[in-house]
Amino acid sequence: MPPLVTLTTDFGTRDPYVASMKGVIHSRCAHAAIADLSHEIPPQDVFEGALFIAQASKWFPPGTVHCVVVDPGVGTARLPIAARARGQIFVCPDNGLLTFVTRESPLDEVRIITNKQFMHATISQTFHGRDIFAPAAASLADGAAFEGMGERLNALTLLEIPELRRDRPGVIGGIVMHVDRFGNAITNIHRSDLPDRRDIQVHFNSEVIESISEAYGDVAVGATVALFGSSDYLEIAVHRGDASKHFDLRRGSRVEVRS
Amino acid sequence: MPPLVTLTTDFGTRDPYVASMKGVIHSRCAHAAIADLSHEIPPQDVFEGALFIAQASKWFPPGTVHCVVVDPGVGTARLPIAARARGQIFVCPDNGLLTFVTRESPLDEVRIITNKQFMHATISQTFHGRDIFAPAAASLADGAAFEGMGERLNALTLLEIPELRRDRPGVIGGIVMHVDRFGNAITNIHRSDLPDRRDIQVHFNSEVIESISEAYGDVAVGATVALFGSSDYLEIAVHRGDASKHFDLRRGSRVEVRS
Amino acid sequence: MPPLVTLTTDFGTRDPYVASMKGVIHSRCAHAAIADLSHEIPPQDVFEGALFIAQASKWFPPGTVHCVVVDPGVGTARLPIAARARGQIFVCPDNGLLTFVTRESPLDEVRIITNKQFMHATISQTFHGRDIFAPAAASLADGAAFEGMGERLNALTLLEIPELRRDRPGVIGGIVMHVDRFGNAITNIHRSDLPDRRDIQVHFNSEVIESISEAYGDVAVGATVALFGSSDYLEIAVHRGDASKHFDLRRGSRVEVRS
Incomplete structure (x- = not known):
């Protein structure tokens, strides 16, 4: 091997x-x-x-x-x-x-x-x-x-990572961490941050997505979808389209989940 | 191995x-x-x-x-x-x-x-x-x-492939299937579709190429050439240039061979 | 193996x-x-x-x-x-x-x-x-x-390579050979062409770099630096920036070392 x-x-x-x-x-x-x-x-x-x-x-x-x-x-x-x-x-x-x-x-x-x-x-x-x-x-x-x-390193250098904001009841404030090749905007909101996924909305820019889906194909071609992607983080996508371009989403763009 | x-x-x-x-x-x-x-x-x-x-x-x-x-x-x-x-x-x-x-x-x-x-x-x-x-x-x-x-699949999903048009005598109507990195426009007209390659012309947009060559270098630098490429499909190229940009050729562009 | x-x-x-x-x-x-x-x-x-x-x-x-x-x-x-x-x-x-x-x-x-x-x-x-x-x-x-x-080849085909110009005393005239992904402009002036590297300046366009550094980080972020890169050729870089874009440096751009 x-x-x-x-x-x-x-x-x-x-x-x-x-x-x-x-x-x-x-x-x-x-x-x-x-x-x-x-x-x-x-x-x-x-x-x-x-x-x-x-x-x-x-x-x-x-x-x-x-x-x-x-x-x-x-x-x-x-x-x-x-x-x-x-x-x-x-x-x-x-x-x-x-x-x-x-x-x-x-x-x-x-x-x-x-x-x-x-x-x-x-x-x-x-x-x-x-x-x-x-x-x-x-x-x-x-x-x-x-x-x-060589010798042991004592303190590893770490990047400062933006944490989720939870300062308003029922609101989790996250950001886009990465935009992938397909224009999907992947946030820092993990599946485990949302134990109850009924009756929640995803807000960004002045857009609202009314529910969380399982697959891109759960919505019509060209429609916007929020789902937990392959790494279990919330992402915003356009079915067979490019959400990043469509909504000008970039690393750092704010995304909120409200319940 | x-x-x-x-x-x-x-x-x-x-x-x-x-x-x-x-x-x-x-x-x-x-x-x-x-x-x-x-x-x-x-x-x-x-x-x-x-x-x-x-x-x-x-x-x-x-x-x-x-x-x-x-x-x-x-x-x-x-x-x-x-x-x-x-x-x-x-x-x-x-x-x-x-x-x-x-x-x-x-x-x-x-x-x-x-x-x-x-x-x-x-x-x-x-x-x-x-x-x-x-x-x-x-x-x-x-x-x-x-x-x-798993189980056998009975009917494979197939794409609809554009067929050659042969509705006018002496004319084979094809399209560009793929433009490669060099700007060569590769059509769906196969070498075997043209058993006799003497006295034929290649038409596209309002251009005419008067004969089919063997190699890009058969024409002067900057000149347009039609030849059967490495997969035996007719392609339109500019010697050391970019035919796609020069003639705005894209997937779907029409190309005709007339004899 | x-x-x-x-x-x-x-x-x-x-x-x-x-x-x-x-x-x-x-x-x-x-x-x-x-x-x-x-x-x-x-x-x-x-x-x-x-x-x-x-x-x-x-x-x-x-x-x-x-x-x-x-x-x-x-x-x-x-x-x-x-x-x-x-x-x-x-x-x-x-x-x-x-x-x-x-x-x-x-x-x-x-x-x-x-x-x-x-x-x-x-x-x-x-x-x-x-x-x-x-x-x-x-x-x-x-x-x-x-x-x-097959048979031996007698005379290998060689590209004409631009040589350094040394027609003025104290001046070595080179050119940019390659711009890399980071925008670093790599010249044809080799480390061995400059046995004495004290008191020399690097000139290009109407810019002057007053000395040769060892690492990109020897200058402030955004500052311009000249150093011998990983292949021992003189290169012009902007620390965490893109020298090629900043100074419009391309293959063929002239760079002089004066002592």
Whole structure:
């Protein structure tokens, strides 16, 4: 069974950055299988990267090594880390990329990558993906001991996450966290935040959706629908349309559930 | 030899949908090799997906499992299916995605996927790619019996395909089926539709191409050329240019061959 | 250890071109691992392809087979070739794609691919990627003898590369070679061209950068920085911004270093 290394970056694929990382991984661990998760995280958008890897990683088997590089602070004091959770390993900069992973699964242990054995001989100050994260991930996939990466990290860097507002009775105030390729606007209101889903309305801009559906196809083509999507968060969609464009919904747009 | 699972979707890679499917496949069949065919099928465009998988799949070896998810009807009554053709297996929604595959190779057998053993324990009504199609494809790659997926499907859903018009003598009326990345406009007129290719002209918009060439380079840079492309369909191209932009050719644009 | 075939093309992934090549490779060499390097080389841009493969390939292990297809001259007299360098093999059209590879590593041997055993039975005049380059690469990965591809090529086609201008004392005149996804403008001025990096200025448009930094984070967010990037070429960047957009820098824009 080949060890599995996944790649999540904001590098796109027009430039040789991802390709270089793949070369480094194959050079250090020739039998590794590499899975591209995404190279289309918006440039330098740590929040989107953090959301992405939390949702994607949970479907992978134990033993997977996730190499995640969205790294606007490359070459500054921010630390390179390796973290263990769910029997998987995450290799990334300590800039908040694991914020949503930790919400779902407590990290078992986090190490600062300082062992030069697991780095390229010379380190570019602009591309740690190639010179630190890829070699560390490949070495871990190849069986290097997690504890050998370096000292423990005490306090993980976390992004500030917008919390739900519950300051008015019967109202839960959330925001759009992510707009997907189909224009579906996915909020931070989880299925478990709404134990009783009868007689509730979803408000955003000056729109109202009168109930929560199960599937996009529960409404007519072109109609607006609110439902709990595949990650169990409330989303606003237009059946076979693009809700984001239609209603100008973006990350940060306010959405309220009223009962 | 690792079993091979290919992925064709309209999910793009900015969202965690494809990544989740890869995790599911690796979890069910750790030794599978996964080949990304495309995640850039235009959103919810079953026609483009159907054309794509027919052209791509025929180059793969027997035993390949193709997982194809362009699924605007997810969560509705449309059925999840597995189909055998050419010694390969196709796993997809029954919404017309196999229309062009069946034109080239008759399907040997189609099963409705109902066996819960080959699905995720809970099924999201918005993402069957992750909860039904990926696990079924992985299980088949891992050796699960095709017959165990579920009952036979009797009537496959097919897209309505525009036929060639031959109502005027000496004229074959076709349309553009697909515009590729280079702006080449690929029609539904097959090489075999034109047994005699001497003294024929290609008409579109108010343009005329006076003969059919063999290669783009048969005409000067910037000149327009008609030729039978790599799938043996007539295409209109501009040598080192973009015919689609230059002549406003799109899917559905009319093209006539006159002799 | 599976043999490794990498793919670099300008095909994008909306069309079935890359997928067809993958099918051909898996059909000829079922145990090969395929690594996508890029399919987003700008259409027909041999210069960008040549730059890309030189930078990406050097990170791969010996034994890797690189299949590189940016091929505006497909179907014309330009030759299909296989070249050995650094213990790796490059399979591509002889149109200049190896220009930058040869600058870094002399080619050990170049062969013209003429042996029909390593081609598809019929050859489309519009898609040699599928019918010549993919089968040749797969056969080489599968152990076919390099010498069996065909006769030696004597003179490799090379792109004309803009050289540095040094006609004024204390001034090195270069140009932007590539703009990356982050808007960083990467020049043809190499670290080794500037043995003394004290007291130098970088000029472009009517801008001046007064010194060379080590990392993007050496300047404030939004400030302009010049540094030697991950490939040791001078680049102009805006910290967490887009220098290309901000200063209208493109391939060919002039950049001078003055001391």
